[in-house]
Amino acid sequence: xxxxxxxxxxxxxxxxxxxxQITQNFEKKTGLSLTRYEMLxxxxxHETVLQSELQQFxxxxxxxxxxxxxxxxxxxxxxxxxxxxxNREVLVQITEKGxxxxxxxxxxxxxxxEQLYNGISSEKIITLGETLQLLYDNxxx
Amino acid sequence: xxxxxxxxxxxxxxxxxxxxQITQNFEKKTGLSLTRYEMLxxxxxHETVLQSELQQFxxxxxxxxxxxxxxxxxxxxxxxxxxxxxNREVLVQITEKGxxxxxxxxxxxxxxxEQLYNGISSEKIITLGETLQLLYDNxxx
DNA sequence: AGTCAATCATTGACTAATCAATTATATGTT
DNA sequence: AACATATAATTGATTAGTCAATGATTGACT
Numbered sequence: 001x002x003x004x005x006x007x008x009x010x011x012x013x014x015x016x017x018x019x020x021q022i023t024q025n026f027e028k029k030t031g032l033s034l035t036r037y038e039m040l041x042x043x044x045x046h047e048t049v050l051q052s053e054l055q056q057f058x059x060x061x062x063x064x065x066x067x068x069x070x071x072x073x074x075x076x077x078x079x080x081x082x083x084x085x086x087n088r089e090v091l092v093q094i095t096e097k098g099x100x101x102x103x104x105x106x107x108x109x110x111x112x113x114e115q116l117y118n119g120i121s122s123e124k125i126i127t128l129g130e131t132l133q134l135l136y137d138n139x140x141x
Numbered sequence: 142x143x144x145x146x147x148x149x150x151x152x153x154x155x156x157x158x159x160x161x162q163i164t165q166n167f168e169k170k171t172g173l174s175l176t177r178y179e180m181l182x183x184x185x186x187h188e189t190v191l192q193s194e195l196q197q198f199x200x201x202x203x204x205x206x207x208x209x210x211x212x213x214x215x216x217x218x219x220x221x222x223x224x225x226x227x228n229r230e231v232l233v234q235i236t237e238k239g240x241x242x243x244x245x246x247x248x249x250x251x252x253x254x255e256q257l258y259n260g261i262s263s264e265k266i267i268t269l270g271e272t273l274q275l276l277y278d279n280x281x282x
Numbered sequence: 283a284g285t286c287a288a289t290c291a292t293t294g295a296c297t298a299a300t301c302a303a304t305t306a307t308a309t310g311t312t
Numbered sequence: 313a314a315c316a317t318a319t320a321a322t323t324g325a326t327t328a329g330t331c332a333a334t335g336a337t338t339g340a341c342t
Contacts, residue, residue, distance in 0.1 A: 008254050008266060012163050013179045014273050017200050019160025020329075021280040022153050023298095035298080038154045052320065059158050064299055066322055088307045088320045113149050116279050120272065125149060128272045131265050132155050138257050139162040161299075164328095176328080193290065205329055207292060229290045229337050 022116070030108030032101065035060065036068055037109075040102040043078060043094040050083070051090045077101055163257070171249030173242065176201065177209055178250075181243040184219060184235040191224070192231045200281075218242055 026034040035058055042057045043049055055065045069092060072078045077098030083089040094102070117125055167175040176199055183198045184190055196206045210233060213219045218239030224230040235243070258266055 008258065009250060011270050011273065012167060012254065013175060014277060015156065016160040016164050016175055018273060018277050018280060019157040023157050025280060026153060034154060034157055061300065062321065109150060112153065115282065116276055117149065118279050120275055124272050127268060129152050131261065131269050132152065132159060134261055135257055136155060136159050138259050139159060139166060141256065202330065203291065
Protein backbone atom coordinates (compact mmCIF):
# COMPACT_ATOMS: atom_id res chain seq x y z
CA UNK A 1 0.00 0.00 0.00
CA UNK A 2 1.36 3.39 -1.07
CA UNK A 3 1.55 6.21 1.40
CA UNK A 4 -0.06 9.39 0.14
CA UNK A 5 2.21 12.24 -0.81
CA UNK A 6 -0.12 14.46 1.12
CA UNK A 7 0.57 12.64 4.36
CA UNK A 8 4.31 12.84 3.77
CA UNK A 9 4.17 16.45 2.82
CA UNK A 10 2.23 17.53 5.88
CA UNK A 11 5.16 16.53 8.04
CA UNK A 12 7.22 19.41 6.65
CA UNK A 13 4.97 22.07 8.06
CA UNK A 14 4.27 20.09 11.19
CA UNK A 15 7.99 20.07 11.92
CA UNK A 16 8.26 23.78 11.36
CA UNK A 17 5.25 24.53 13.52
CA UNK A 18 6.37 22.24 16.29
CA UNK A 19 9.85 23.74 16.26
CA UNK A 20 8.37 27.22 16.65
CA GLN A 21 6.04 26.16 19.42
CA ILE A 22 8.80 24.45 21.39
CA THR A 23 11.01 27.51 21.01
CA GLN A 24 8.30 29.68 22.55
CA ASN A 25 7.42 27.25 25.32
CA PHE A 26 11.05 26.82 26.29
CA GLU A 27 11.75 30.52 26.61
CA LYS A 28 8.56 31.11 28.59
CA LYS A 29 9.38 28.41 31.13
CA THR A 30 13.11 29.00 31.50
CA GLY A 31 13.60 32.68 30.77
CA LEU A 32 16.37 31.82 28.29
CA SER A 33 16.06 31.42 24.56
CA LEU A 34 16.45 27.84 23.35
CA THR A 35 19.31 28.80 21.04
CA ARG A 36 21.26 30.59 23.77
CA TYR A 37 20.58 27.67 26.10
CA GLU A 38 22.03 25.33 23.52
CA MET A 39 25.11 27.52 23.28
CA LEU A 40 25.53 27.23 27.05
CA UNK A 41 25.25 23.45 26.73
CA UNK A 42 28.40 23.35 24.62
CA UNK A 43 30.14 26.01 26.67
CA UNK A 44 29.51 24.15 29.91
CA UNK A 45 31.12 21.02 28.50
CA HIS A 46 34.41 22.67 27.56
CA GLU A 47 36.87 25.05 29.12
CA THR A 48 36.87 27.29 26.05
CA VAL A 49 35.07 27.09 22.74
CA LEU A 50 35.77 28.76 19.43
CA GLN A 51 33.02 30.86 17.97
CA SER A 52 33.15 28.75 14.83
CA GLU A 53 32.63 25.61 16.91
CA LEU A 54 29.55 27.16 18.46
CA GLN A 55 28.31 28.00 15.01
CA GLN A 56 28.57 24.39 13.87
CA PHE A 57 26.98 23.11 17.05
CA UNK A 58 23.85 25.23 16.94
CA UNK A 59 23.57 25.41 13.17
CA UNK A 60 22.80 29.07 12.70
CA UNK A 61 24.96 31.48 10.81
CA UNK A 62 28.02 33.33 12.07
CA UNK A 63 26.24 36.66 12.23
CA UNK A 64 23.59 35.29 14.54
CA UNK A 65 26.24 33.72 16.77
CA UNK A 66 28.01 37.05 17.11
CA UNK A 67 24.76 38.70 18.18
CA UNK A 68 23.80 35.98 20.66
CA UNK A 69 27.25 36.18 22.23
CA UNK A 70 26.92 39.92 22.56
CA UNK A 71 23.76 39.41 24.60
CA UNK A 72 25.25 36.58 26.68
CA UNK A 73 28.22 38.84 27.35
CA UNK A 74 25.98 41.72 28.45
CA UNK A 75 24.36 39.38 30.96
CA UNK A 76 27.86 38.28 31.98
CA UNK A 77 27.09 34.66 31.20
CA UNK A 78 30.19 34.39 28.99
CA UNK A 79 33.52 36.10 28.38
CA UNK A 80 35.31 36.42 25.07
CA UNK A 81 38.87 37.04 24.04
CA UNK A 82 40.87 36.72 20.86
CA UNK A 83 42.82 33.51 20.46
CA UNK A 84 46.50 34.40 21.01
CA UNK A 85 47.47 31.52 18.69
CA UNK A 86 45.32 32.92 15.90
CA ASN A 87 44.02 36.42 16.22
CA ARG A 88 41.22 35.93 13.78
CA GLU A 89 39.49 33.56 16.14
CA VAL A 90 37.55 34.32 19.30
CA LEU A 91 37.64 32.07 22.35
CA VAL A 92 34.47 31.93 24.39
CA GLN A 93 34.27 30.87 28.02
CA ILE A 94 31.28 30.44 30.31
CA THR A 95 31.34 32.35 33.62
CA GLU A 96 30.15 31.17 37.03
CA LYS A 97 27.06 33.32 36.55
CA GLY A 98 26.51 31.58 33.23
CA UNK A 99 26.84 28.15 34.80
CA UNK A 100 24.32 29.10 37.45
CA UNK A 101 21.88 30.36 34.84
CA UNK A 102 22.36 27.17 32.87
CA UNK A 103 21.55 24.99 35.88
CA UNK A 104 18.58 27.15 36.82
CA UNK A 105 17.02 26.34 33.48
CA UNK A 106 16.69 22.66 34.33
CA UNK A 107 13.30 22.76 36.06
CA UNK A 108 11.78 24.80 33.24
CA UNK A 109 13.27 22.53 30.64
CA UNK A 110 11.91 19.52 32.49
CA UNK A 111 8.45 21.09 32.52
CA UNK A 112 8.61 21.65 28.78
CA UNK A 113 9.70 18.10 28.02
CA GLU A 114 7.19 16.54 30.38
CA GLN A 115 4.36 18.48 28.84
CA LEU A 116 5.59 17.56 25.39
CA TYR A 117 6.04 13.84 26.01
CA ASN A 118 2.94 13.43 28.13
CA GLY A 119 1.19 10.16 27.30
CA ILE A 120 3.85 9.03 24.85
CA SER A 121 5.94 5.92 25.54
CA SER A 122 9.70 6.07 26.01
CA GLU A 123 10.15 3.72 23.08
CA LYS A 124 8.31 6.13 20.82
CA ILE A 125 10.42 9.02 22.01
CA ILE A 126 13.61 7.10 21.39
CA THR A 127 12.50 6.11 17.91
CA LEU A 128 11.54 9.71 17.30
CA GLY A 129 14.99 10.92 18.29
CA GLU A 130 16.65 8.46 15.94
CA THR A 131 14.43 9.33 13.03
CA LEU A 132 14.80 13.06 13.57
CA GLN A 133 18.56 12.69 13.54
CA LEU A 134 18.38 10.92 10.18
CA LEU A 135 16.10 13.61 8.77
CA TYR A 136 18.39 16.30 10.08
CA ASP A 137 21.44 14.76 8.45
CA ASN A 138 19.54 14.40 5.17
CA UNK A 139 18.31 17.98 5.35
CA UNK A 140 21.87 19.28 5.47
CA UNK A 141 23.20 17.43 2.42
CA UNK B 142 15.86 1.00 31.88
CA UNK B 143 15.62 4.74 32.26
CA UNK B 144 16.22 6.97 29.32
CA UNK B 145 18.62 9.81 30.01
CA UNK B 146 17.17 13.26 30.36
CA UNK B 147 19.92 14.43 28.13
CA UNK B 148 18.73 12.28 25.27
CA UNK B 149 15.16 13.51 25.74
CA UNK B 150 16.22 17.09 26.03
CA UNK B 151 18.28 17.09 22.87
CA UNK B 152 15.16 16.47 20.86
CA UNK B 153 13.89 19.97 21.65
CA UNK B 154 16.69 21.71 19.85
CA UNK B 155 16.82 19.08 17.14
CA UNK B 156 13.19 19.84 16.35
CA UNK B 157 13.86 23.55 16.23
CA UNK B 158 16.90 23.13 14.02
CA UNK B 159 15.19 20.72 11.69
CA UNK B 160 12.19 22.99 11.37
CA UNK B 161 14.46 25.88 10.40
CA GLN B 162 16.40 23.80 7.93
CA ILE B 163 13.27 22.49 6.24
CA THR B 164 11.88 26.01 6.01
CA GLN B 165 15.01 27.15 4.17
CA ASN B 166 15.18 24.12 1.89
CA PHE B 167 11.54 24.43 0.94
CA GLU B 168 11.75 28.07 -0.04
CA LYS B 169 14.92 27.51 -2.04
CA LYS B 170 13.42 24.66 -4.07
CA THR B 171 9.94 26.08 -4.61
CA GLY B 172 10.37 29.84 -4.56
CA LEU B 173 7.54 30.13 -2.04
CA SER B 174 7.84 30.33 1.73
CA LEU B 175 6.61 27.24 3.53
CA THR B 176 4.14 29.26 5.58
CA ARG B 177 2.62 30.95 2.55
CA TYR B 178 2.51 27.58 0.80
CA GLU B 179 0.59 26.16 3.73
CA MET B 180 -1.85 29.04 3.52
CA LEU B 181 -2.42 28.21 -0.15
CA UNK B 182 -3.07 24.58 0.84
CA UNK B 183 -6.09 25.62 2.90
CA UNK B 184 -7.19 28.22 0.37
CA UNK B 185 -7.11 25.73 -2.49
CA UNK B 186 -9.40 23.39 -0.57
CA HIS B 187 -12.18 25.93 0.01
CA GLU B 188 -14.02 28.52 -2.00
CA THR B 189 -13.39 31.20 0.61
CA VAL B 190 -11.61 31.14 3.95
CA LEU B 191 -11.80 33.50 6.91
CA GLN B 192 -8.58 35.09 8.02
CA SER B 193 -9.14 33.68 11.48
CA GLU B 194 -9.45 30.17 9.99
CA LEU B 195 -6.12 30.63 8.25
CA GLN B 196 -4.62 31.74 11.52
CA GLN B 197 -5.72 28.57 13.27
CA PHE B 198 -4.57 26.39 10.41
CA UNK B 199 -1.02 27.69 10.19
CA UNK B 200 -0.59 28.46 13.89
CA UNK B 201 1.06 31.85 13.70
CA UNK B 202 -0.42 35.01 15.10
CA UNK B 203 -2.96 37.28 13.46
CA UNK B 204 -0.43 39.99 12.76
CA UNK B 205 1.76 37.63 10.77
CA UNK B 206 -1.26 36.39 8.81
CA UNK B 207 -2.17 39.93 7.85
CA UNK B 208 1.36 40.52 6.56
CA UNK B 209 1.55 37.26 4.62
CA UNK B 210 -1.78 38.00 2.98
CA UNK B 211 -0.57 41.44 2.00
CA UNK B 212 2.31 39.81 0.14
CA UNK B 213 0.13 37.12 -1.44
CA UNK B 214 -2.21 39.89 -2.54
CA UNK B 215 0.64 41.88 -4.09
CA UNK B 216 1.56 38.80 -6.13
CA UNK B 217 -2.13 38.43 -7.01
CA UNK B 218 -2.25 34.94 -5.57
CA UNK B 219 -5.26 35.83 -3.40
CA UNK B 220 -8.06 38.37 -3.18
CA UNK B 221 -9.60 39.71 0.00
CA UNK B 222 -12.89 41.35 0.84
CA UNK B 223 -14.80 42.08 4.00
CA UNK B 224 -17.48 39.57 4.93
CA UNK B 225 -20.82 41.25 4.14
CA UNK B 226 -22.43 39.19 6.90
CA UNK B 227 -19.91 40.46 9.45
CA ASN B 228 -17.81 43.42 8.53
CA ARG B 229 -15.14 42.71 11.09
CA GLU B 230 -14.10 39.58 9.24
CA VAL B 231 -12.13 39.26 6.01
CA LEU B 232 -12.86 36.60 3.42
CA VAL B 233 -9.89 35.32 1.47
CA GLN B 234 -10.04 33.64 -1.90
CA ILE B 235 -7.32 32.08 -4.01
CA THR B 236 -6.99 33.32 -7.61
CA GLU B 237 -6.21 31.33 -10.75
CA LYS B 238 -2.70 32.69 -10.62
CA GLY B 239 -2.48 31.49 -7.02
CA UNK B 240 -3.68 28.02 -7.96
CA UNK B 241 -1.07 27.86 -10.69
CA UNK B 242 1.66 28.92 -8.31
CA UNK B 243 0.49 26.35 -5.80
CA UNK B 244 0.66 23.55 -8.37
CA UNK B 245 4.04 24.72 -9.63
CA UNK B 246 5.45 24.14 -6.16
CA UNK B 247 4.84 20.40 -6.35
CA UNK B 248 8.11 19.37 -8.00
CA UNK B 249 10.16 21.44 -5.56
CA UNK B 250 8.23 20.10 -2.64
CA UNK B 251 8.77 16.58 -3.89
CA UNK B 252 12.50 17.22 -4.11
CA UNK B 253 12.59 18.46 -0.55
CA UNK B 254 10.67 15.48 0.81
CA GLU B 255 12.68 12.95 -1.16
CA GLN B 256 15.93 14.39 0.06
CA LEU B 257 14.60 14.43 3.60
CA TYR B 258 13.23 10.89 3.64
CA ASN B 259 16.10 9.36 1.70
CA GLY B 260 17.01 5.97 3.14
CA ILE B 261 14.20 5.97 5.70
CA SER B 262 11.41 3.38 5.51
CA SER B 263 7.79 4.36 4.93
CA GLU B 264 6.84 2.77 8.24
CA LYS B 265 9.25 5.01 10.08
CA ILE B 266 7.89 8.07 8.33
CA ILE B 267 4.34 7.12 9.22
CA THR B 268 5.27 6.54 12.84
CA LEU B 269 7.09 9.86 12.81
CA GLY B 270 4.02 11.66 11.54
CA GLU B 271 1.86 10.15 14.26
CA THR B 272 4.30 10.96 17.03
CA LEU B 273 4.83 14.51 15.81
CA GLN B 274 1.11 15.08 15.83
CA LEU B 275 0.92 13.96 19.45
CA LEU B 276 3.81 16.22 20.40
CA TYR B 277 2.23 19.11 18.58
CA ASP B 278 -1.07 18.67 20.41
CA ASN B 279 0.76 18.46 23.73
CA UNK B 280 2.82 21.53 22.94
CA UNK B 281 -0.31 23.63 22.51
CA UNK B 282 -1.98 22.73 25.80
C1' DA C 283 -31.81 53.83 21.67
C1' DG C 284 -27.26 53.93 24.16
C1' DT C 285 -23.49 52.17 26.39
C1' DC C 286 -20.27 48.32 27.53
C1' DA C 287 -17.91 44.46 26.32
C1' DA C 288 -16.20 41.16 22.96
C1' DT C 289 -14.18 40.06 18.50
C1' DC C 290 -11.35 40.56 14.24
C1' DA C 291 -7.88 42.89 11.84
C1' DT C 292 -4.21 46.09 11.65
C1' DT C 293 -0.11 48.60 13.07
C1' DG C 294 4.19 49.40 15.66
C1' DA C 295 8.09 47.87 18.31
C1' DC C 296 10.91 43.98 19.21
C1' DT C 297 13.63 39.38 18.50
C1' DA C 298 15.94 35.88 15.72
C1' DA C 299 17.31 34.27 11.70
C1' DT C 300 19.30 34.89 6.66
C1' DC C 301 22.56 36.71 3.11
C1' DA C 302 25.99 39.91 1.34
C1' DA C 303 29.64 43.10 2.08
C1' DT C 304 33.49 44.49 4.97
C1' DT C 305 37.50 44.15 8.10
C1' DA C 306 41.28 41.96 10.15
C1' DT C 307 44.38 38.42 10.30
C1' DA C 308 46.96 34.42 8.56
C1' DT C 309 49.02 31.62 4.87
C1' DG C 310 51.34 30.54 0.67
C1' DT C 311 53.79 31.77 -3.62
C1' DT C 312 56.83 34.03 -6.06
C1' DA D 313 59.65 40.76 1.69
C1' DA D 314 55.21 41.59 -1.11
C1' DC D 315 51.11 40.28 -2.88
C1' DA D 316 47.10 37.25 -3.51
C1' DT D 317 44.08 34.27 -1.38
C1' DA D 318 41.65 32.19 2.42
C1' DT D 319 39.47 32.37 6.90
C1' DA D 320 36.93 34.38 11.09
C1' DA D 321 34.18 37.73 12.83
C1' DT D 322 31.41 41.72 12.34
C1' DT D 323 27.96 44.89 10.46
C1' DG D 324 23.90 46.25 7.68
C1' DA D 325 19.72 45.17 5.27
C1' DT D 326 15.87 42.01 4.90
C1' DT D 327 12.31 38.50 6.36
C1' DA D 328 9.29 36.05 9.70
C1' DG D 329 7.63 35.67 13.79
C1' DT D 330 5.97 37.60 18.79
C1' DC D 331 3.27 40.73 21.85
C1' DA D 332 0.73 44.90 22.97
C1' DA D 333 -2.03 48.78 21.62
C1' DT D 334 -5.53 50.59 18.54
C1' DG D 335 -9.58 50.73 15.45
C1' DA D 336 -13.79 49.13 13.68
C1' DT D 337 -17.75 46.44 14.08
C1' DT D 338 -20.94 43.56 16.45
C1' DG D 339 -23.84 41.90 20.27
C1' DA D 340 -25.99 42.20 24.69
C1' DC D 341 -28.15 44.60 28.54
C1' DT D 342 -30.50 48.19 30.66
